Amino acid sequence: MKTKKIIKTTIVVAFIVFLINLILGNNHASYKYFHYYLIYSVAFASGNYTYFYFIGKYLSWEKHPQRTLIISILGSIPVNAGIYFFLNWFFKVIINKQDFSVLIVQFDLIEYLVVVMFALIVSLFIMIGYFFKEIEAAKLRAEQLKTQNERMRFESLKSQLDPHFLFNNLNVLASLIGENPVKAEEFTLKLAGIYQYVLSQKDKKLVSLRDEIDFARQYLELLKMRFEDGLHYTLPDNIPQGKIPPLSLQLLLENAVKHNKISVETPLTIDIYVEDDKLVVKNNLNPKPVKPESVKTGLKNMAERYKLLNSQVEIVKNTGSFTVKIPVFK
DSSP states (O other): OOHHHHHHHHHHHHHHHHHHHHHTTOTTOSGGGHHHHHHHHHHHHHHHHHHHHHHHHHSOTTTOHHHHHHHHHHHHHHHHHHHHHHHHHIIIIIISOOOHHHHHHTOOHHHHHHHHHHHHHHHHHHHHHHHHHHHHHHHHHHHHHHHHHHHHHHHHHHHHTOHHHHHHHHHHHHHHHHHOHHHHHHHHHHHHHHHHHHHHTTTOSOEEHHHHHHHHHHHHHHHHHHHGGGEEEEOOSSOOSOEEOTTHHHHHHHHHHHHBOOSSSSOEEEEEEEETTEEEEEEEOOBOSSOOSOOHHHHHHHHHHHHHTTOOOEEEEOSSEEEEEEEOBO
């Protein structure tokens, strides 16, 4: 709600009221009564802007335009009638010291209907302004989300195709070929499956929670072949319906592996579960002596991505654990 818009609307409404009285030949249609029109206009303009501000806060013009429009129109009728009654009470009872019963006796239904109809016309222009404002904001959010998705996709692909990632996994594959050809084939298929998933999700805004957890299972099984008893993990048995941005889990798992020592003596434990409509990824902390290049950019990009989806990522770092909670969309 902007003060400049209220002031502009107030002045316009005041002049319109003055002109209407002038055209109708009303005895009050003179400049000495203009301050009354101005006060009435301030009350109606600020009251309607406040009303539509709260309508826009709790209802969505983008998602439910018809419902929002109907509620806005129906709600503005008692709002404007109430404003007009309050102003009449203020001037007659408070300013002119008249008895409250005069206000009841002089109540004119036609007068109130005319005022409400006029207020509805003004409200319609305000509603149109809010509607187009919401549409423009939605377009801007869509463009920002598209840009953010491209950035996340690039970061994920870059992370997956990082030379260290390839080098480590190819070394594991090379050792398995001589020791256990069957396991080497399984490792190759899992590695290929990871790359296939990354490439297949590149243009999607949201993906099934089940698909993401299945991908996480493949990713963790690949890491398990590499780290063996140095890695422990749990995944949810019952996966609820829902969606999350693609490759969110990959970034969090990559983060856990990159920043912690992983060995039989200092195992890394990763727990993935759903709690209160949020997907939780929690790992214990065994920080590496030499800190690797930070991936805070990746976590920051994820937080910005969820912000564009009107949600928030929760990150909690304690002495012994690191937890990230990401919203699940229905």
